[in-house]
Amino acid sequence: MKVDATKVASILREMADLLSIKGENPFRIRAYEKAARTLEHLPGDMEALYKQGKLKDISGLGKGMLEKIATILNTGRLPAYEELKKEFPEGTRELLFISEIGPKTVKLLYEEEGVKNIEDLETFAKSGKLRDLPGMGAKTEENILRGIKLYRTSKARILLGRAQPLVEEVIAELKNRASSWIEKISPAGSLRRGKETIGDIDILVSSRNSSPVMDGFAQLSFVKEILAKGETKSSILTTQGLQIDLRVVSPDSFGAALQYFTGSKSHNINLRERAIKRGLKINEYGVFTREGEKLAGKNEKEVYASLDLPFIPPELREDRGEIEAAEKGRIPCLLREKEIKGDLHMHTKMSDGVNTIEELIEKAKSKGYEYIAITDHSLSLKVARGLSIETLLAQIKEIKKINSHLEGFKVLAGSEVDIKKDGSLDYPDEILGKLDIVIAAIHTGFKQDKKTITARVVKAIQSPFVRIFAHPTGRLLGEREAYAVDLNKVLEVAKDRGIWLEINAQPQRLDLTDIWIMEAKKKGVKLAINTDAHNKEGLDFMSLGVATARRGWCQAPDVVNTLSLEEFIHKL
Ligand SMILES: [Zn+2]
Numbered sequence: 001m002k003v004d005a006t007k008v009a010s011i012l013r014e015m016a017d018l019l020s021i022k023g024e025n026p027f028r029i030r031a032y033e034k035a036a037r038t039l040e041h042l043p044g045d046m047e048a049l050y051k052q053g054k055l056k057d058i059s060g061l062g063k064g065m066l067e068k069i070a071t072i073l074n075t076g077r078l079p080a081y082e083e084l085k086k087e088f089p090e091g092t093r094e095l096l097f098i099s100e101i102g103p104k105t106v107k108l109l110y111e112e113e114g115v116k117n118i119e120d121l122e123t124f125a126k127s128g129k130l131r132d133l134p135g136m137g138a139k140t141e142e143n144i145l146r147g148i149k150l151y152r153t154s155k156a157r158i159l160l161g162r163a164q165p166l167v168e169e170v171i172a173e174l175k176n177r178a179s180s181w182i183e184k185i186s187p188a189g190s191l192r193r194g195k196e197t198i199g200d201i202d203i204l205v206s207s208r209n210s211s212p213v214m215d216g217f218a219q220l221s222f223v224k225e226i227l228a229k230g231e232t233k234s235s236i237l238t239t240q241g242l243q244i245d246l247r248v249v250s251p252d253s254f255g256a257a258l259q260y261f262t263g264s265k266s267h268n269i270n271l272r273e274r275a276i277k278r279g280l281k282i283n284e285y286g287v288f289t290r291e292g293e294k295l296a297g298k299n300e301k302e303v304y305a306s307l308d309l310p311f312i313p314p315e316l317r318e319d320r321g322e323i324e325a326a327e328k329g330r331i332p333c334l335l336r337e338k339e340i341k342g343d344l345h346m347h348t349k350m351s352d353g354v355n356t357i358e359e360l361i362e363k364a365k366s367k368g369y370e371y372i373a374i375t376d377h378s379l380s381l382k383v384a385r386g387l388s389i390e391t392l393l394a395q396i397k398e399i400k401k402i403n404s405h406l407e408g409f410k411v412l413a414g415s416e417v418d419i420k421k422d423g424s425l426d427y428p429d430e431i432l433g434k435l436d437i438v439i440a441a442i443h444t445g446f447k448q449d450k451k452t453i454t455a456r457v458v459k460a461i462q463s464p465f466v467r468i469f470a471h472p473t474g475r476l477l478g479e480r481e482a483y484a485v486d487l488n489k490v491l492e493v494a495k496d497r498g499i500w501l502e503i504n505a506q507p508q509r510l511d512l513t514d515i516w517i518m519e520a521k522k523k524g525v526k527l528a529i530n531t532d533a534h535n536k537e538g539l540d541f542m543s544l545g546v547a548t549a550r551r552g553w554c555q556a557p558d559v560v561n562t563l564s565l566e567e568f569i570h571k572l
């Protein structure tokens with residue numbers, strides 16, 4: 001078994017945590033922590049250093065610690081660690097990751113109250129008993145419950161909307177630190193494919209000298225822990241708890257590596273089979289003949305071309321027919337963000353947003369848009385401060401006034417009208433008739449059965465006033481499943497009635513999903529990509545909506561808000 005420094009460090013770290021729960025001597029605990037840190041930053045291969053007898057020269061590793069490391073290296077085990085694990089159940093150590101919970105509290109919780117893991121802790125806190133422990137109170141209890149929620153979300157997959165800006169920052173800082181050594185740099189993996197959630201973040205660099213790039217990466221201001229540091233691959237844990245892997249490859253393999261690490265797995269399997277059929281071999285270094293002659297590798301275009309294919313955009317690489325389409329020359333010219341001319345769903349401070357109409361206009365103009373729709377919540381949606389009829393009428397008037405001062409830009413008076421449980425709309429028809437655009441959406445009664453909720457949506461979108469059906473499945477990533485609505489039926493009616501379906505670009509929604517976008521496109525239903533912004537910065541989520549649309553094979557003509565103002569007005 002190959003044991004690397006990272007593995008040994010993690011055992012030592014775990015030891016330190018368990019000893020602290022046990023209430024051991026703080027010096028002993030610190031020795032483990034220090035050793036773990038030292039190993040995490042080790043210059044070179046630990047096993048080699050050990051074999052050469054050089055490990056003992058490294059400061060931070062005492063004699064006793066060196067013996068323990070040797071035991072792990074030789075046997076793959078550490079008896080003291082295994083003994084300690086028997087004393088405290090698996091989940092207790094995890095309790096230390098919750099803010100306001102220290103080792104003493106973990107011990108007390110386990111020994112006196114039988115709290116063995118985070119689930120137990122949550123139950124205990126919710127029952128209101130946690131506040132009675134020494135040093136605790138109602139406020140701490142509340143903080144701990146919030147801490148549990150936070151810990152869980154950070155452990156789950158990362159939202160694209162969170163990963164994307166982080167990667168941009170990482171790339172910018174890395175370019176700063178090692179600019180002269182970086183020829184090309186790109187995210188890879190599911191992030192590059194625009195997937196709604198991401199496991200680990202992968203970044204790829206092409207360089208003729210990897211060490212300065214690796215050093216720069218390890219010194220990034222985001223680093224909380226270095227999980228691994230090697231010649232061509234390093235991993236860090238950021239201060240926000242996200243893992244980022246960096247690989248450095250030589251420039252003549254960059255395209256092959258980018259292709260390989262972008263995936264998806266099944267797309268790559270198809271490519272590999274295609275290569276084999278042509279008597280070729282494809283891997284992360286390039287495309288090769290049987291004799292080992294390298295045909296491609298520098299860039300992706302070249303890699304695909306060597307397999308007689310045009311370039312396939314990363315968002316399509318999901319084994320959903322992209323290779324067949326490429327063979328036939330039918331890879332669509334995918335939608336680009338700069339083709340978006342407006343945003344049809346946003347909230348002002350009149351309902352649950354924070355900005356004024358003017359502030360939203362300013363931001364929209366800076367994005368090069370020609371129109372927006374103001375769509376605050378409707379009457380009965382009290383939690384989101386839905387607009388009364390009087391307020392809505394006043395807002396329509398205000399928008400008219402604003403428009404009279406605008407040139408080449410138009411604000412549409414709209415509303416995100418709640419679809420009530422029986423499928424009726426939340427304003428009377430004579431009010432709906434006064435609006436430029438009506439978005440219908442479900443915000444209550446998510447648990448209705450398939451038949452009921454489908455009938456409810458169908459009834460709503462049969463209203464002659466409704467133009468868009470917003471966030472069609474209602475899912476919230478990591479929080480709420482889609483409701484049971486039969487989308488095939490909804491698409492049929494939408495096609496019939498010329499209703500547009502929304503691609504809601506909120507990071508937690510991205511709803512419609514890529515698969516349903518493909519379905520909508522197949523059925524000829526037009527889409528509207530909207531940010532549902534609740535503040536002006538929210539308009540920037542458009543890029544996420546566009547990424548999702550691209551994953552659904554969308555081209556500009558499939559999306560109504562690529563139309564110019566003049567063309568769009570005629571569609572209303
Ligand atoms: Zn909504």
Ligand SMILES: [Zn+2]
Nearest residue numbers: 345347416532
């Ligand atoms: Zn909304």
